[in-house]
Amino acid sequence: MTQATFAAALLDPDRPPPPGLRSWNGSDPAQRFAVHRNNVMLSLVDALADEHPVTQTLVGADFFRAMAALYLRRHPPRSPVLLGLGDRLPDFIRCFEPAAGLPWLADVARLEWLRIRAAHAADAVPLRVPDAATLAALQDPAQAPRLRVRLHPSAAVLGSAQAVVSLWVAHQRDDPLWSINLDHPEAALVLRPDAEVLVLPLPPGAAALAQALLDGLPLGDAAATALAADAAFDLVHGLALLLQHGAIVQFHPPAEPSP
Amino acid sequence: MHTASSQPALRGLPARAGVGLKAAHADGLLAAPQAVGFVELHAENCMVDGGPRHRLLERVCASWPLSLHGVGLSIGGESPLDGAHLDRLRDLVRRWRPAAFSEHLAWSGHGGMFFNDLLPLPYTAATLARVCDHVDQVQQHLGCRLLLENPATDVAFSASTLDEPGFLAEVQRRTGCGLLLDLNNLWVSCANHGRDPWAALAALPLHAVGEVHIAGHDVQHDSTGAPLLIDHHGAPVAQGVWALLDTLLARTGPLPVLIERDNNLPPLPELLAEVAQADAAIRAATDLRKAA
Numbered sequence: 001m002t003q004a005t006f007a008a009a010l011l012d013p014d015r016p017p018p019p020g021l022r023s024w025n026g027s028d029p030a031q032r033f034a035v036h037r038n039n040v041m042l043s044l045v046d047a048l049a050d051e052h053p054v055t056q057t058l059v060g061a062d063f064f065r066a067m068a069a070l071y072l073r074r075h076p077p078r079s080p081v082l083l084g085l086g087d088r089l090p091d092f093i094r095c096f097e098p099a100a101g102l103p104w105l106a107d108v109a110r111l112e113w114l115r116i117r118a119a120h121a122a123d124a125v126p127l128r129v130p131d132a133a134t135l136a137a138l139q140d141p142a143q144a145p146r147l148r149v150r151l152h153p154s155a156a157v158l159g160s161a162q163a164v165v166s167l168w169v170a171h172q173r174d175d176p177l178w179s180i181n182l183d184h185p186e187a188a189l190v191l192r193p194d195a196e197v198l199v200l201p202l203p204p205g206a207a208a209l210a211q212a213l214l215d216g217l218p219l220g221d222a223a224a225t226a227l228a229a230d231a232a233f234d235l236v237h238g239l240a241l242l243l244q245h246g247a248i249v250q251f252h253p254p255a256e257p258s259p
Numbered sequence: 260m261h262t263a264s265s266q267p268a269l270r271g272l273p274a275r276a277g278v279g280l281k282a283a284h285a286d287g288l289l290a291a292p293q294a295v296g297f298v299e300l301h302a303e304n305c306m307v308d309g310g311p312r313h314r315l316l317e318r319v320c321a322s323w324p325l326s327l328h329g330v331g332l333s334i335g336g337e338s339p340l341d342g343a344h345l346d347r348l349r350d351l352v353r354r355w356r357p358a359a360f361s362e363h364l365a366w367s368g369h370g371g372m373f374f375n376d377l378l379p380l381p382y383t384a385a386t387l388a389r390v391c392d393h394v395d396q397v398q399q400h401l402g403c404r405l406l407l408e409n410p411a412t413d414v415a416f417s418a419s420t421l422d423e424p425g426f427l428a429e430v431q432r433r434t435g436c437g438l439l440l441d442l443n444n445l446w447v448s449c450a451n452h453g454r455d456p457w458a459a460l461a462a463l464p465l466h467a468v469g470e471v472h473i474a475g476h477d478v479q480h481d482s483t484g485a486p487l488l489i490d491h492h493g494a495p496v497a498q499g500v501w502a503l504l505d506t507l508l509a510r511t512g513p514l515p516v517l518i519e520r521d522n523n524l525p526p527l528p529e530l531l532a533e534v535a536q537a538d539a540a541i542r543a544a545t546d547l548r549k550a551a
Contacts, residue, residue, distance in 0.1 A: 003337045007369040021414045024453035027481035032414040039376045076372040080331020081306045123309035
């Protein structure tokens with residue numbers, strides 16, 4: 001028996017158990033092997049369910065666990081560090097036919113994954129008040145567009161064509177779900193400036209600004225992206241919002257990259 | 260080519276009872292840290308860049324000696340050890356300075372996939388050589404001695420030519436590693452393979468034990484109706500395991516003993532009652548030493 005044979009039988013319940021197994025009393029080794037087959041799937045499905053409580057609530061445990069088992073067979077974990085096991089779950093859900101009638105489900109799973117990611121991201125101290133040199137640069141039309149803005153390592157933007165932020169928030173407070181109109185776009189900044197992971201609803205322009213800054217665009221290009229997303233976008237308000245949330249760690253000129 | 264005893268042991272755990280630290284019990288334990296002698300954390304759960312787990316580790320390391328317990332290295336794997344994972348382990352050892360580091364005699368991944376289960380090995384000359392190479396590699400990479408944990412198994416392999424205590428004794432002899440003696444695993448394996456746990460205990464390299472695990476198990480039945488024990492860490496420590504602990508400590512003297520409870524967590528006072536029972540067993544062994 002090789003471990004390749006053993007591994008293949010672990011993941012595929014239709015395969016026979018690997019050859020070469022035996023038991024001391026002549027009992028069926030297949031039953032004993034099945035303990036491992038069940039452990040593997042159960043422990044991984046449990047880990048995925050722990051990271052996606054709202055996704056699971058929305059579809060029910062039976063649906064979620066059946067979907068999770070198919071996902072894990074398609075995308076078995078590649079690392080012994082299981083955190084973020086659901087990184088490909090949103091894409092899987094988008095193509096998962098039984099969930100086709102639930103257009104918000106993939107983005108809810110993504111929001112939950114971004115929360116896990118934020119919780120365990122590197123720590124950094126948010127910049128609350130820019131220093132005098134930064135304020136001067138922000139007011140200088142020659143310098144401001146070239147400024148780089150480093151966001152917190154935990155920061156990520158969720159944009160959705162559906163009201164998934166409201167949906168997720170409602171599940172934190174037991175709000176009645178009938179009050180949510182799902183059919184409109186929403187965005188949020190997921191962030192852990194200190195101990196707690198925050199889900200901060202953002203207007204479309206500020207969401208586009210944050211995403212452009214995360215993508216590494218200089219401030220001028222990021223502001224243009226935000227204006228394209230929302231004609232009423234105001235850069236001062238957008239930056240103030242990000243500063244107030246603790247999303248910005250550093251402003252720096254292009255020639256002087258952050259350490 | 261083996262390098263027995265070339266790596267220094269970490270400073271070692273105190274001969275007290277400890278617990279695996281679960282988030283639900285963390286605040287209660289940290290409020291009265293003297294109730295336990297050390298705590299154990301799964302290494303993989305510490306492998307994050309920042310956030311609440313680092314904050315917890317800082318509080319833990321300020322309160323107790325830490326036992327760092329790996330569950331994902333796949334020391335028994337046919338695949339080469341995962342270099343990135345070895346680096347992560349080395350970084351953890353350097354940063355958090357655990358008093359002991361342990362891993363399992365098992366495999367848990369193949370072909371780049373990770374199964375999150377401790378899978379059994381045939382005990383042959385070939386697997387012995389491979390396990391020894393991997394243990395050497397871990398000890399060299401981490402710069403410290405590894406405590407290797409005996410497994411809880413349910414299936415055996417026709418290919419096996421060595422028994423489990425003999426296999427572990429040989430790994431210990433060739434690599435100089437220590438033993439994390441899991442008495443629940445020993446009990447479970449012996450029941451599942453029709454062996455005598457007291458004889459198996461006596462055949463292990465007890466001089467090398469650096470930590471003891473005790474735990475509970477579930478009793479199911481195989482296709483003939485014989486008991487099939489499942490090591491699930493979801494019940495109080497079993498009576499037979501307590502008896503094995505007394506026998507072990509009478510032979511070795513006091514050792515660090517961890518109550519391993521990962522599932523179906525009881526309220527903290529119930530867990531602490533088991534800690535007190537283990538501490539009493541350790542004290543009894545200490546008194547026995549003094550009297551001798």
